[in-house]
Amino acid sequence: MNILRAALLLLLCSAPLAQAAAPARVVGLGGPVTEIIYALGAGERLVGADASSIYPAEAHRLPKVGYYRSFSIEGVASLKPDLVLASEDSGPLHALEQLRRLGSLVVILPSAPTLEALDQRIMGVAKALDIEPRGAALVQKLHADLRAVRPSPAKPRVLLISSHTGRLQGAGDDTAAAAMLKLMDARNVLAGQRGYKPLSAEAAVALRPEVIVTGRMSVDASGGLDAFLAQPGLAATPAARSRRVVVMDDLLLLGFGPRLPEALRLLDAGFSTQAVAR
Template sequence: MAAPADAKSPNPGAPPGSAADGARLITLGGGITEVVYALGAQALLVGTDTTSLYPAAAQATPKVGYLRQLSAEGLLALRPTAVVAGADAGPPVVLDQIRSAGVKVELVAADHSWEEVRRKVAAVGRAAGREAAAQALQQQLDARWQAVQERVRAQPPARPPRVLFVLSHSGSPQVAGEQTAADAMIRFMGARNALGGFQGYRPMTAEAMAAAAPDVILTTTQGLEAVGGTDAFWQRPEVALTPAFRQRHTPRALVHLDALELLGFGPRLPDVVERLHRQVVRA
């Protein structure tokens, strides 16, 4: 696993950020904020959103709220020169107000691919005036990604495990179908999404769980904590209908990672995929 970005930059040759650089950045989206730290440009950050929790130093940055519930006043009060955000940031009228104030706004499209990570690196490089450093970082990340993907493809299992992602941070638990970040992660690790035939998320019902028949249940650490921990999770009646439940005393039956690490599609993506491949597919 790579060292945390606040302990060791993945691009140690990049010059440290400083106020003299002129750029004042606000980043909206945890994966985008991670890129700033990976480039060693964190001194240029004047604000981040509430999903920007890694590295630990990002938690001490001024917060502008949740990336989908922004206010122009809060953003402009930090006097940014550029805002780099995921395409789901908004509301759109707020971003229009920011642009009208002369702030450069760059939105990064999300398609749950490696190209999404590359777009984030390039966007931060442009906003920070660190294009050369961003290109060097991207070369390192591309090489790491290629190595991990070759490892995943090297010894495919005869029967890829069926993995079901459960999202349960609040309200009723949801399960992930196609065209979701969770679906992409399952495929990247060399496993199979236990659910298909629909896009996005839908409620976790007993019928859906029985039909999915997952060997492994994947969730976020925050979601597991929200339902009261591992023991409480296995007590849900829907889960009792699955092969994973019958193997609940094994480490592979229920796998959880931090939400940003698992679904953020930032520079840690190769490390996360490699770890999940070992824990879920090669176990």
């Protein structure tokens, strides 16, 4: 993060949260942020959200303000929010500053795929909404549920794939998907690669994954699970031949949110059984 961005984020984050009343009109920027608002039982305060806010079902009915990385200032301002809760990846940065100048309290929340950052996201949202006891209770439950997840000893070779744009891309290190595998002590066949990169058919075959993990949007974009596994490169992998594939709701897989224990349980089931689709 450059110095200018860090300074402005500090300015936005340090804006006083004390108000005459708890915020009543809230816009969420970033699917994980919106999901946390609902998990805290404050969904009725949401008047809008960005396009990545796809969970829970109620989020689909909210007015949308574009994608959180390039949201519409006019779209947010038209909703007259007194509070904007935004992932730190939201932007552009000048748009967040403009919202603050228009009178909205803007709170930036960490987006890193770590348990520490998840705790900070939950408590940051709870503090901004003036419901900190609910935040503490959710964090406590989250960690209790995580302690109950007991990964199986099976450590297969796992390939994390995104193809909803029509192109195979594999997830390497420094991604939320890789962080999930690390929590399960699983083996990412693209460990050593940074971020998402295009994956050729030849490379997919050479990686010899025993399990493929992907999002529901990628499967739907391919026309179903059979078509997804029949893609050049994937079809010849041990994972496709044995149909060992974990298909998860994209926000569940990549959001690193309050449903993290559920996501880990589904991954573990996929590592130890033939196929899991959710």
